[in-house]
Amino acid sequence: MNPSRWMPLLGLWLIAIPVHAENMDDLIKVLEDGECRNCRLADADLVHADLRDADLRDARLQRANLGEAQLDGADLSGANLSFTSLRGASLRGANLEGSVLHGTDLRDADLSGARLSPNALEEAHWQGATGINRAMQSHAALHNAGVEASQSGRWSEAEQLFSAAILRTPEEPLSWVARGISRSEQAKDQLAEQDFRYAAVLYEQQGADAWANQLYNAADSISTRRFEPTEQKAGNGLGNQLLEGTINGFKMLAPLAAKALIPLGLGL
Structure with a gap:
């Protein structure tokens, strides 16, 4: 030096x-x-x-x-x-x-x-x-980064990060649910429906039938919404609305690892 x-x-x-x-x-x-x-x-x-x-x-x-x-x-x-x-x-x-x-x-x-x-x-x-x-x-790092992006309302970025996490570990249903929510927030209803249905299949394979049924119900609701007249649609954000009373969307968007939350105002 x-x-x-x-x-x-x-x-x-x-x-x-x-x-x-x-x-x-x-x-x-x-x-x-x-x-x-x-x-x-x-x-x-x-x-x-x-x-x-x-x-x-x-x-x-x-x-x-x-x-x-x-x-x-x-x-x-x-x-x-x-x-x-x-x-x-x-x-x-x-x-x-x-x-x-x-x-x-x-x-x-x-x-x-x-x-x-x-x-x-x-x-x-x-x-x-x-x-x-x-x-x-890693899968957890990508998923957790997607969680942070979603918490800041950066849904497009969150979708990309959850997609990358899925490529790492496609058998983890939590990332499919998270991506479905991020897609629903962008009014990508058909893609969100597909993610929820696939996540439901994965939960069924794990024996988590209650969560699978709730996801099937959410997917069915999105499917119904897709065919409503535009003026009757409630707008974006259906994923969290549908899941809030069932498996709780924000709970599903939890980090996969015990991630510490630094006070992000620290520093510059």
Whole structure:
């Protein structure tokens, strides 16, 4: 790490920015030396920090704010990044293998060439992130990303994510139900009906006859609605309306994994 990048600003940085790092000596060391294995940097405010090629193996970075930080080539293997904000950060070629990404905010980050452990993104927030290798996106991670998109009303994006989740694990009925709801919210009634019927078949195969029957009823209602005169249709959103009194649409749009919900207002 080239000291000329930070030395003129280090003093001003520490004065101007309200830093609350777990250990100030470790914070200074990482800024000065670009390496601080096992650093205690929980709660540190490192927005826009230049930490390219930094050695942060096994660092404690819980709840730290690294929004838009430069971390290209950094070694963060084994680091605890629980509830850390890396929104908009550049992590090109970074090593994140074995790191804890519980509730980590990776939205809009650049992960091109980054190394992650299998299924590492299941408990992280990565909407808008670029450079994510398809192999990193497990069924649960894709489904959970679809849940987040749907909760924000981004139904088209949710549909695409649920479709990708289905391609990963087509035998999971929950993703078919979720996609059916997202399609119904876009008035794609025929496609939504098909998704509900197929999900019902999958639940039948699992012995969950009550849920299967409720989905068949929802599909029948959508089918009836499709042939109503346009002026009689209630508009979009039929999927949740139909399911609310039966299997509860929002319950069906639950994450597949125990995903932590970081306060997404944190950071920039």
